Amino acid sequence: MxxxxxxxxxxxxxxxxxxxxxxxxxxxxxxxxxxxxxxxxxxxxxxxxxxxxxxxxxxxxxxxxxxxxxxxxxxxxxxxxxxxxxxxxxxxxxxxxxxxxxxxxxxxxxxxxxxxxxxxxxxxxxxxxxxxxxxxxxxxxxxxxxxxxxxxxxxxxxxxxxxxxxxxxxxxxxxxxxxxxxxxxxxxxxxxxxxxxxxxxxxxxxxxxxxxxxxxxxxxxxxxxxxxxxxxxxxxxxxxxxxxxxxxxxxxxxxxxxxxxxxxxxxxxxxxxxxxxxxxxxxxxxxxxxxxxxxxxxxxxxxxxxxxxxxxxxxxxxxxxxxxxxxxxxxxxxxxxxxxxxxxxxxxxxxxxxxxxxxxxxxxxxxxxxxxxxxxxxxxxxxxxxxxxxxxxxRIVGRKATDLIKSGGYKIGAGEIENALLEHPGVREAAVTGEPDADLGERIVAWIVPADPQSPPTVDELADHVARRLAPHKRPRVVHHLDALPRNDMGKIMKRALTHD
CATH class of the missing domain: 3.40.50.12780 (ANL, N-terminal domain)
Structure with missing residues (x-):
């Protein structure tokens, strides 16, 4: 340098x-x-x-x-x-x-x-x-x-x-x-x-x-x-x-x-x-x-x-x-x-x-x-x-407020899971968040825009895909399929807008 x-x-x-x-x-x-x-x-x-x-x-x-x-x-x-x-x-x-x-x-x-x-x-x-x-x-x-x-x-x-x-x-x-x-x-x-x-x-x-x-x-x-x-x-x-x-x-x-x-x-x-x-x-x-x-x-x-x-x-x-x-x-x-x-x-x-x-x-x-x-x-x-x-x-793995997931005693960054999900041919866009889990503390949630909306990848398919590329404790436990991810003017995903009923 x-x-x-x-x-x-x-x-x-x-x-x-x-x-x-x-x-x-x-x-x-x-x-x-x-x-x-x-x-x-x-x-x-x-x-x-x-x-x-x-x-x-x-x-x-x-x-x-x-x-x-x-x-x-x-x-x-x-x-x-x-x-x-x-x-x-x-x-x-x-x-x-x-x-x-x-x-x-x-x-x-x-x-x-x-x-x-x-x-x-x-x-x-x-x-x-x-x-x-x-x-x-x-x-x-x-x-x-x-x-x-x-x-x-x-x-x-x-x-x-x-x-x-x-x-x-x-x-x-x-x-x-x-x-x-x-x-x-x-x-x-x-x-x-x-x-x-x-x-x-x-x-x-x-x-x-x-x-x-x-x-x-x-x-x-x-x-x-x-x-x-x-x-x-x-x-x-x-x-x-x-x-x-x-x-x-x-x-x-x-x-x-x-x-x-x-x-x-x-x-x-x-x-x-x-x-x-x-x-x-x-x-x-x-x-x-x-x-x-x-x-x-x-x-x-x-x-x-x-x-x-x-x-x-x-x-x-x-x-x-x-x-x-x-x-x-x-x-x-x-x-x-x-x-x-x-x-x-x-x-x-x-x-x-x-x-x-x-x-x-x-x-x-x-x-x-x-x-x-x-x-x-x-x-x-x-x-x-x-x-x-x-x-x-x-290597940035996410924001402390929204992207740090504490699951099963591990500290996991959402960013690396998102990258792994995007390597799956059935995934066009991906975001990852955490939600409370009585056993794990937090479980990993994937929000997916599928490449083919008529045939989206299943939660088991995506979980296995992530586990093979990263580690089993980083696999998503829940998957939501969306038409599009919410983004701001700079293209950043607005994770606080990702909610489910």
Whole structure:
């Protein structure tokens, strides 16, 4: 692993500064952002974002109506240039959730693309339309509003699965260090061209997918919305990296047998990256067999940005999220939250705790929640359960709250059972939960979307299948057949919605 030099200067985008300093130089004409048929070079981005940054510099906090458009990217860049915290808003959020976020974060402005209709929950905010005018004369980039790397850059709201969404305050330091650590792990340079179709209101799509290329001096081509045809087109036309979530890669795996052009395009990619949830091993293998390229996984969350990744120069092992990124400390702990799990045996489950410059600073207006999220010695409690292989690779087996099943004296991670179930030819989708059992403590329950609804696999068939691949105590005792699994916008399965009569 190469040493990491962390740049904590206030300049998050050196290529933008260079383009401004030399508007006729080659750097100014390099492509920066492309959304469909609309694009900006670094010189045009500087000319567009700098006057907007000047307009919001005294705004306090600003909200950004985070549609998957060029305007959203420009708005967030402008906020970062101005040193003003931005609050990305999910356009699919309901009125109640939006009302909570606006009340909690108290922005003074909302930035949106011209012509966009905003919901009533934002009616009290002053609106500023984002005008992308590349013909406007260039103005000087503002000096960042602060030189303090701890200054808030973004306030990103969590999914709110256990209550109202909490605003994670992400400082400039965390953005810079995460993106530089990923550059080290992925050999990410200004020559890379990233393609993705992720939403822009969360860490994966916005920080990694938009700010990441801009920090490197490279470019990003956003699809607007994910389509396998768009992926094939962009990778065939010079894109080198693809970011996606498991739902997207599942669609790719399903499409590949009948789409040789997609297989050829994926084979050209330098790096295929999946995140935000575990990518089933079955989809890993189908993509690798069709393209000769292996998807690598990384692990992060809103509060920590990125923690681990399979490295570009490492082994792309399916079912793992690789090793800790440079600068990130990671440990597993027992249920007491303090006793370290020392085993590197691929079996012993513990909660992941992390510490490093990639972490958020606080939950906005929630000092008690912030304090509860950290141990006394400064480790963040992720709530994710994992095991470590002998070489240090981390395998996540589920969430502590929903995916840790205690059955017959064993601690079992739902994730590994789900992967085993997905290897059965009769299973299209799978989720695993636990439910009370008088004898075992908890019994393992499988929720299955069958490949053939007219002939679904039986509980005995699936139990034997899992027992052969993993161990007898990990076999499901109950199986429910569904038409579809409940998922959120990121494709994550919402296990709290899995109930039976």
């Amino acid at each position: 190469s040493p990491l030099s962390l740049d904590l200067s206030p300049d998050l985008f050196p290529a933008l500064t260079e383009a401004q300093a030399d508007p006729d130089g080659p750097g100014a004409h390099r492509p920066a952002l492309r959304f469909g048929d609309r694009s900006l070079t670094y010189g045009e981005l500087a000319a567009t974002a700098s006057p907007l940054a000047a307009r919001v510099a005294e705004a306090g906090r600003i909200a950004v109506w985070a549609t998957p458009t060029l305007e959203t990217a420009v708005a967030v860049v402008a906020a970062l240039l101005a040193g003003v915290p931005a609050v990305p808003l999910n356009p699919k959020s309901g009125e109640s959730e939006l009302g909570h976020i606006v009340s909690d974060s108290a922005p003074t402005l909302v930035l949106a693309a011209q012509g966009t209709q905003l919901p009533p929950a934002l009616a009290a905010l002053e609106r500023l339309d984002i005008d992308i005018d590349t013909s406007a004369p260039a103005t000087s980039l503002p000096s960042p509003g602060t030189s303090d790397p701890e200054t808030p850059a973004l306030i990103v709201y969590t999914s709110g699965t256990t209550g109202p969404p909490k605003g994670a305050v992400i400082p400039r330091r965390a953005i810079a260090t995460t993106l530089d650590a990923l550059a080290d792990a992925w050999q990410w340079t200004g020559d890379d061209v990233l393609v993705h179709g992720l939403p822009l209101f969360h860490v994966h799509g916005l920080i990694l997918g938009i700010l990441g290329p801009l920090r490197r001096g490279g470019s990003v081509r956003h699809l607007g919305r994910f389509e396998t045809a768009g992926v094939a087109r962009e990778l065939s036309e010079g894109a080198t990296m693809l970011f996606g979530v498991p739902t997207m890669y599942h669609r790719i795996a399903e499409t590949l047998p009948d789409d040789p052009a997609l297989a050829k395009a994926l084979a050209r990619a330098r790096l295929l990256v999946s995140g935000s949830a575990a990518l089933p091993v079955h989809d890993h293998e189908r993509i690798a067999q069709a393209t000769g390229r292996r998807v690598i996984e990384r692990y992060g969350m809103t509060e920590t940005l990125m923690n681990t990744s399979v490295r570009a120069d490492g082994e792309p092992r399916a079912g793992t999220v690789g090793v800790p990124l440079p600068g990130v400390e990671l440990r597993l702990t027992e249920e007491d939250g303090t006793t370290a799990v020392e085993a590197y045996d691929g079996e012993t489950v513990g909660e992941i705790q992390v510490r490093g410059p990639n972490l958020f600073t606080e939950y906005l207006n929630r000092p008690e929640a912030t304090a509860a999220a950290f141990t006394e010695d400064g480790w963040f409690r992720t709530g994710d359960m994992a095991v470590r292989d002998p070489d240090g690779y981390v």
